[in-house]
Amino acid sequence: MSERTSESQTTGSTPKAAPKGRKNGLDRGVSAELAENMKQGWGDTERHGLEPIPQAAHTARRRGELSARFPGELLIVPAGNPKVRANDTDYPFRPSSDYAYLTGDQSEDGVLVLTPGADGGHTATAYLRPRSDRENGEFWLDFHGELWDGRRNSLTENEKLLGLPCRDVRMLADALREGAGPIRLLRGYDAGVAAALQDKVTAERDEEFRVALSELRLVKDEFEIAELRFACEATARGFEDVVRVLGTSEATPERTIEGTFFLRARVEGNAVGYSTICAAGPHATIMHWVRNDGEARPGQLLLLDAGVETRTLYTADLTRTVPVDGRFTPLQRRIYDAVYAAQEAGIAAVKPGAAYRDFHDAAQRVLAEHLVAWGLLGDRSVDTVFELGLHRRWTMAGTGHMLGMDVHDCAVARTETYVGGTLEPGMVLTVEPGLYFQAEDLTVPEEYRGIGVRIEDDILVTESGTENLSAGLPRQADEIEAWMARLRA
Numbered sequence: 001m002s003e004r005t006s007e008s009q010t011t012g013s014t015p016k017a018a019p020k021g022r023k024n025g026l027d028r029g030v031s032a033e034l035a036e037n038m039k040q041g042w043g044d045t046e047r048h049g050l051e052p053i054p055q056a057a058h059t060a061r062r063r064g065e066l067s068a069r070f071p072g073e074l075l076i077v078p079a080g081n082p083k084v085r086a087n088d089t090d091y092p093f094r095p096s097s098d099y100a101y102l103t104g105d106q107s108e109d110g111v112l113v114l115t116p117g118a119d120g121g122h123t124a125t126a127y128l129r130p131r132s133d134r135e136n137g138e139f140w141l142d143f144h145g146e147l148w149d150g151r152r153n154s155l156t157e158n159e160k161l162l163g164l165p166c167r168d169v170r171m172l173a174d175a176l177r178e179g180a181g182p183i184r185l186l187r188g189y190d191a192g193v194a195a196a197l198q199d200k201v202t203a204e205r206d207e208e209f210r211v212a213l214s215e216l217r218l219v220k221d222e223f224e225i226a227e228l229r230f231a232c233e234a235t236a237r238g239f240e241d242v243v244r245v246l247g248t249s250e251a252t253p254e255r256t257i258e259g260t261f262f263l264r265a266r267v268e269g270n271a272v273g274y275s276t277i278c279a280a281g282p283h284a285t286i287m288h289w290v291r292n293d294g295e296a297r298p299g300q301l302l303l304l305d306a307g308v309e310t311r312t313l314y315t316a317d318l319t320r321t322v323p324v325d326g327r328f329t330p331l332q333r334r335i336y337d338a339v340y341a342a343q344e345a346g347i348a349a350v351k352p353g354a355a356y357r358d359f360h361d362a363a364q365r366v367l368a369e370h371l372v373a374w375g376l377l378g379d380r381s382v383d384t385v386f387e388l389g390l391h392r393r394w395t396m397a398g399t400g401h402m403l404g405m406d407v408h409d410c411a412v413a414r415t416e417t418y419v420g421g422t423l424e425p426g427m428v429l430t431v432e433p434g435l436y437f438q439a440e441d442l443t444v445p446e447e448y449r450g451i452g453v454r455i456e457d458d459i460l461v462t463e464s465g466t467e468n469l470s471a472g473l474p475r476q477a478d479e480i481e482a483w484m485a486r487l488r489a
Helices: 032-039 056-069 097-103 155-162 169-177 191-196 203-216 222-245 254-268 281-285 330-348 358-373 382-388 477-488
Strands: 074-078 084-086 111-116 122-128 166-168 183-185 277-280 301-306 318-323 428-431 434-437 451-454 457-461 466-468
Touching (some): 056 097, 056 155, 097 111, 122 155, 122 169, 222 254, 222 301, 222 318, 222 428, 254 277, 318 330, 330 358, 330 457, 358 382
Parallel strands (some): 074 183
Antiparallel strands (some): 074 111, 111 122, 457 466
């Protein structure tokens, strides 16, 4: 990485030397001649004839729905700021999902402001970073000037792309300090905005706002469904890539598996939607195995839980458990078939008007039936096991969750509208039952220990039933083996 100057090097119109002791390319100061030279000779790069982004009509409608919920109130939704990874390097920036949902923009430091009008509606304004100023040296002396970080859109360009007025975000703090009346802020993303509003907002009202934003995203529109469908298709191609690199006679590092899938995610999308789980052998019994520092050996199962995030930030969330060498052992198949049967029952329970919890209960009961049939719970009946939750020692998690811009989407929605609510057309959720027999679990026969199986698909609730958005990936055991053989031929 090249050395860069710091933001503190630009004050007013006269460039100053870097702070003493700060290592950078200009630590001996900037001559007046160089400063003057850097102002001149740059071509005009303003883009003309821009069309609105594909989701602009949808983001406008979403803002309208939010406006209707909070008439007469000033509403503020920040994108967030870059986060430090180490010293002077940042993590790749990703905006808050609520900000991106309402604007389609992915700019760091952006803030959406909905200003109430006399008619009860709102005027929406995006406050964004403008182009770097070449006259005062910001372009090249600022640590995040465009010479270093690349060109960003002008405010005029963003107005055309986003379909809403855009203003300089550096003017926002003063405007907020002057604001009056009820104000609601999406907290936790922009400390500067929060500081400007510290005496104007309350935690209770802001939490209500956060919940409302989460619930606004429960039902997906046609743009979102198309993005999720593509995310699943790209993810399926990433799973195929992984099968092709699995060794049939030698071990494959989990890191290789992770990197293989990540390549697909970056080529077809923005990135991965969450940390990829590449869990081989006994690692498959660990629900959140993201260290990925082991090896997938022939004879073992590989549990791959991964999702491509699209360039508009919608993520798939799929899991397949495959035999590394392409063939299930009899015990592996027995456990796999039990999970498959549970998933089939769960998917069948997903339908418009059904209680959200129905698919979880259906899948968990099937798993309980198999555990009882295998003699792992003594002579207890399935009803007793299910009522007491004894099966959960090996099923562990819930059977699914909402999916969208976040892998665990709409996470702060109220219980009565989410897990205690009713499924509606346009909702997208995962169905992902599993069985996990820990390597040190002495309550199961030794041959079960260290085996973990999960099967996960992304299910759209439709007017008439469901659509499996990830149907392109095989699920049944025979299909898995045939699929792997075909990819390796």
